[in-house]
Amino acid sequence: MSKRIAGPEIERLIQLLAKVPGLGPRSARRAALHLIKKKDQLLGPLAGAMAEAHARVRLCSVCGNVDTSDPCMICTDPRRDPATIIVVEDVSDLWALERAGAMNARYHVLGGVLSPLDGIGPDQLNIKPLVDRIAAGGVVEVVLAVNATVEGQTTAHYLTDQLSESGVRITRLAHGVPVGGELDYLDEGTLTAALKSRTAF
Amino acid sequence: MSKRIAGPEIERLIQLLAKVPGLGPRSARRAALHLIKKKDQLLGPLAGAMAEAHARVRLCSVCGNVDTSDPCMICTDPRRDPATIIVVEDVSDLWALERAGAMNARYHVLGGVLSPLDGIGPDQLNIKPLVDRIAAGGVVEVVLAVNATVEGQTTAHYLTDQLSESGVRITRLAHGVPVGGELDYLDEGTLTAALKSRTAF
Numbered sequence: 137m138s139k140r141i142a143g144p145e146i147e148r149l150i151q152l153l154a155k156v157p158g159l160g161p162r163s164a165r166r167a168a169l170h171l172i173k174k175k176d177q178l179l180g181p182l183a184g185a186m187a188e189a190h191a192r193v194r195l196c197s198v199c200g201n202v203d204t205s206d207p208c209m210i211c212t213d214p215r216r217d218p219a220t221i222i223v224v225e226d227v228s229d230l231w232a233l234e235r236a237g238a239m240n241a242r243y244h245v246l247g248g249v250l251s252p253l254d255g256i257g258p259d260q261l262n263i264k265p266l267v268d269r270i271a272a273g274g275v276v277e278v279v280l281a282v283n284a285t286v287e288g289q290t291t292a293h294y295l296t297d298q299l300s301e302s303g304v305r306i307t308r309l310a311h312g313v314p315v316g317g318e319l320d321y322l323d324e325g326t327l328t329a330a331l332k333s334r335t336a337f
Numbered sequence: 338m339s340k341r342i343a344g345p346e347i348e349r350l351i352q353l354l355a356k357v358p359g360l361g362p363r364s365a366r367r368a369a370l371h372l373i374k375k376k377d378q379l380l381g382p383l384a385g386a387m388a389e390a391h392a393r394v395r396l397c398s399v400c401g402n403v404d405t406s407d408p409c410m411i412c413t414d415p416r417r418d419p420a421t422i423i424v425v426e427d428v429s430d431l432w433a434l435e436r437a438g439a440m441n442a443r444y445h446v447l448g449g450v451l452s453p454l455d456g457i458g459p460d461q462l463n464i465k466p467l468v469d470r471i472a473a474g475g476v477v478e479v480v481l482a483v484n485a486t487v488e489g490q491t492t493a494h495y496l497t498d499q500l501s502e503s504g505v506r507i508t509r510l511a512h513g514v515p516v517g518g519e520l521d522y523l524d525e526g527t528l529t530a531a532l533k534s535r536t537a538f
Contacts, residue, residue, distance in 0.1 A: 143405030186384030204344030
């Protein structure tokens with residue numbers, strides 16, 4: 137705001153809200169006003185939830201997930217198969233796979249992908265703990281659920297090299313037509329991969 | 338999330354963030370993860386700013402603005418002309434006019450517009466305090482800066498009726514071509530109004 141029209145508390149709230157992904161300066165003002173209008177229904181509870189998360193959330197020292205307990209809820213869940221580890225780039229990928237709910241496995245969060253131009257080498261990622269975790273035994277399969285980008289695939293190749301002598305089975309996600317997808321909108325690479333991996337009907 | 342994958346703190350944070358305008362369920366997850374990753378730079382300060390706003394922000398008993406002091410910073414600013422009151426529907430409109438910074442006046446926030454179908458009559462709006470404020474004297478001009486919608490104009494007409502015997506000058510915002518706007522994209526009503534109110538070049 138060009139002039140000060142309200143106490144610094146409201147301006148600070150708007151400035152911080154504008155840093156939340158999904159909100160820009162304009163929507164931060166709208167959000168701030170909505171929060172102030174819903175003071176007791178939303179602003180108060182959200183302030184509390186944030187303070188709670190700030191105080192209690194930490195990284196899982198086993199898999200790199202975020203949780204309020206360490207090891208995290210997934211690593212300590214006795215119903216999950218400890219023999220299968222799904223390797224993901226980010227916690228958001230872990231959440232996406234959990235929403236799909238297709239596998240009852242454990243995870244390992246790399247915290248990024250290899251990207252030499254950005255100065256991200258193996259030491260900047262959560263790779264050494266993965267190698268140690270597998271060396272400790274009990275793991276039969278590692279599913280490389282990295283993104284289908286150049287960096288993701290480079291990272292997958294690097295991990296395959298690192299784990300080649302561990303004896304674990306290394307798999308990756310299938311390429312193909314997204315469920316509900318229309319062929320007309322898909323790129324050639326995906327269509328070629330879907331044809332190559334065609335299955336009996 | 339279909340299964341519980343993290344402590345209830347994170348899920349509660351996502352649920353509350355999804356209620357912020359501008360964020361949906363998907364972007365709330367992204368926002369929560371970003372906040373957790375920037376725990377000390379963003380999550381903590383934002384939690385603090387929200388708690389502060391929750392504890393201190395109130396409605397100005399004079400004009401209906403939101404601020405941490407009552408009367409608000411605008412109502413107590415000695416450099417503002419107390420003879421001119423700009424009437425707006427919402428605090429967001431007050432903020433928009435303040436960003437423009439075109440007038441050094443005071444404000445009155447109605448808190449909505451007349452809308453009989455939604456059960457909003459004069460008693461549901463901050464109208465009586467406006468009439469009292471003007472009856473108390475010292476006001477020369479009331480600028481009706483309501484939106485150019487049917488409800489906004491209905492409200493403007495109602496206010497004009499209510500203030501007709503007060504002797505104050507009642508004005509409204511000019512209609513015309515937005516600065517930087519292209520004629521081709523404007524509706525007929527705006528173009529007609531802009532032609533009617535044409536000024537010497």
